[in-house]
Amino acid sequence: MKKLSYLLSISALAIFALVVLFPACEGPVGPAGTNGTNGTNGTNGLNGKDANAFCTKCHNAATFAAVESQFATSKHGSGTTWSGDGNRQSCARCHSYQGFKETQLTGRDTVEFIPKIPVPLQCDACHDFHGTLDSTDFPNYALGHTEAVKVLMDPKAAPIDFGNSSNACAYCHQARPGAPIPIPITGDTTYAITNSRFGPHHGPQGNLLNGTQGWEVAGAMAYTSTNHKGVATCSMCHMAEGEGTLVGGHTWRIASTDGTKVNITGCKKCHSDITSTDYKGRQTEIAADLKKLGDRLTALKLLDPATLLAIPYNQVASGTKPAGKGSRWTVKETGAFFNYQMVEADRSEGVHNYKYIKALLSNSYDAIK
Ligand code: HEC
Ligand code: HEC
Ligand code: HEC
Ligand code: HEC
Ligand code: HEC
Ligand code: HEC
Numbered sequence: 487m488k489k490l491s492y493l494l495s496i497s498a499l500a501i502f503a504l505v506v507l508f509p510a511c512e513g514p515v516g517p518a519g520t521n522g523t524n525g526t527n528g529t530n531g532l533n534g535k536d537a538n539a540f541c542t543k544c545h546n547a548a549t550f551a552a553v554e555s556q557f558a559t560s561k562h563g564s565g566t567t568w569s570g571d572g573n574r575q576s577c578a579r580c581h582s583y584q585g586f587k588e589t590q591l592t593g594r595d596t597v598e599f600i601p602k603i604p605v606p607l608q609c610d611a612c613h614d615f616h617g618t619l620d621s622t623d624f625p626n627y628a629l630g631h632t633e634a635v636k637v638l639m640d641p642k643a644a645p646i647d648f649g650n651s652s653n654a655c656a657y658c659h660q661a662r663p664g665a666p667i668p669i670p671i672t673g674d675t676t677y678a679i680t681n682s683r684f685g686p687h688h689g690p691q692g693n694l695l696n697g698t699q700g701w702e703v704a705g706a707m708a709y710t711s712t713n714h715k716g717v718a719t720c721s722m723c724h725m726a727e728g729e730g731t732l733v734g735g736h737t738w739r740i741a742s743t744d745g746t747k748v749n750i751t752g753c754k755k756c757h758s759d760i761t762s763t764d765y766k767g768r769q770t771e772i773a774a775d776l777k778k779l780g781d782r783l784t785a786l787k788l789l790d791p792a793t794l795l796a797i798p799y800n801q802v803a804s805g806t807k808p809a810g811k812g813s814r815w816t817v818k819e820t821g822a823f824f825n826y827q828m829v830e831a832d833r834s835e836g837v838h839n840y841k842y843i844k845a846l847l848s849n850s851y852d853a854i855k
Contacts, residue, residue, distance in 0.1 A: 556730075556731050556737045562736075564606065578604060579658075582605065583605050586657075587611070612630065612631070613628045613630065629651050629654055632650065634653060635647070638663070639660070639693065646698070648715055648719070652715070655691075655721075659691040661686030662686070662688075663686065675817055676816055677814055678800075678815075679788075679815050679820065680798045682790070682797065682798055690828050690831050691832055694842065695715050695839055697710075697715070697839050701825050701850075702846075703849045703850050705852050705853060712840045712842070717756065718752075722755070723837075728751065733749035734751065769835035769836055772847065776847060783823055787809060787810055818854055822851070829843055829846060
């Protein structure tokens, strides 16, 4: 028996060797099966955020190079007023990087240190370092200085507060008195306008978007506002993705300098039917209203059409200087002139706030026609 079981185990081994070690009679390999479904995740917790990927959304060479080349062509990077006007005490706050930084720190309207060599804006005029590096701390592209803005035209007025990045723009893009504003504004007062720079000067976009600081001459039209300020920011329209260094982004231009490209990408988010900035013909309409008011002011000898400045009431004609009106300006004339300057300097031809701008022009014209 012992021998038999020995023989059996020998033959079993031989069969095993034949089948397993020499599988010569196997057929051709069949096609691969489809992949199985993934197994469920393990229980080792939530995935971490890739901090590097988050930061490099902005911090990468291509983005910065694109932004820098746009910026270099912009008025913020290359305008002539930075070197031209930035070294004057009353201008430095908005016309030099140094003055802007100083007044941001001191909270004053004008600078103490007059920059001898003023330079244009730098990236960190608008962008702050994002201290905590927590993404929830800078949903708005790392912008600084977005607090409410003091109104220079009327220090007693409520601060302008858009509650968003537009505050960073309105700090500079607001009217300033070119010469002291005569008050009180009452029915029978007349004003001795003796300074040609009387009026709100340059960049009143923040005031008009907000629908404030116009000289609200009484008239048929009510002073209401188109609600752009409630829905749109300056950057939605001016920094919408454009084309290279022509328009949009950090060029801030809506129309290219040669006028061949107009960027309405921002507008389309809300006005799907828009084809140009002359939406519903409003720019054409406002430009015509502005011209009509200007012509009337010129005829009344209040506006010098060559310089678009005021003609002092007592100015005597000489050379190219036109003669003034000869008597003091009435309240209505003063207000109408003020509004002309405001809308002219705004340069959006009504887009910033169609309803408010329309009422200013229309009531002003009616008051002096
Ligand atoms: C939404 C875009 C954006 C994101 C996201 C972003 N940054 Fe920035 N960061 C900027 C801009 C713009 C500046 C200003 C550039 C300048 O001043 O030259 C800046 C500046 C900086 C500076 C320089 C500050 C200084 O004062 O010179 C550092 C450091 C920095 N970022 C680190 C980070 C880190 C780390 C992250 C990720 C946690 C991050 N950033 C995410 C846009 C961004
Ligand atoms: C420090 C003051 C300052 C701040 C802040 C500022 N600007 Fe300006 N901006 C200027 C000045 C000054 C000019 C004109 C410069 C020149 O022509 O020399 C200008 C020019 C412009 C122009 C005219 C562009 C053109 O090609 O004619 C636009 C549009 C503009 N700014 C939009 C903005 C927006 C939007 C913001 C906010 C994101 C902003 N600005 C923030 C001072 C400022
Ligand atoms: C509150 C900020 C502020 C102050 C203060 C200020 N400006 Fe400006 N100025 C601006 C802005 C913003 C613009 C650009 C407006 C635009 O492009 O419509 C501008 C534009 C100009 C322009 C260009 C106008 C044009 O049609 O191209 C001149 C010139 C100028 N300012 C001179 C001065 C002088 C001179 C002073 C000082 C006496 C001064 N500004 C003070 C904000 C200011
Ligand atoms: C006058 C203010 C101002 C200045 C100066 C400025 N930026 Fe900006 N930047 C903005 C605003 C506003 C936004 C947000 C735009 C938006 O809402 O679409 C922005 C967005 C950005 C972004 C994120 C969006 C993008 O284009 O990828 C980067 C990156 C950036 N800026 C870099 C820079 C750099 C680099 C400079 C200097 C060369 C600079 N900025 C100068 C106002 C400014
Ligand atoms: C609803 C869109 C919109 C908003 C919001 C807006 N703008 Fe404009 N802005 C325009 C249009 C359109 C023009 C006229 C451009 C043209 O016809 O070439 C203009 C003109 C200007 C100009 C004259 C120079 C230029 O580019 O033609 C300046 C400066 C300016 N805006 C600054 C601002 C500032 C600062 C803010 C925020 C306080 C602002 N804008 C908000 C649409 C807008
Ligand atoms: C974020 C949304 C938004 C963006 C972006 C926007 N608009 Fe508007 N716009 C509105 C709304 C909402 C109204 C109507 C508000 C009201 O009647 O009070 C309006 C009204 C207007 C009006 C007045 C129309 C009328 O007949 O009363 C004009 C003109 C206009 N937009 C032009 C533009 C242009 C040009 C752009 C781009 C440069 C633009 N808008 C970008 C939301 C937007």
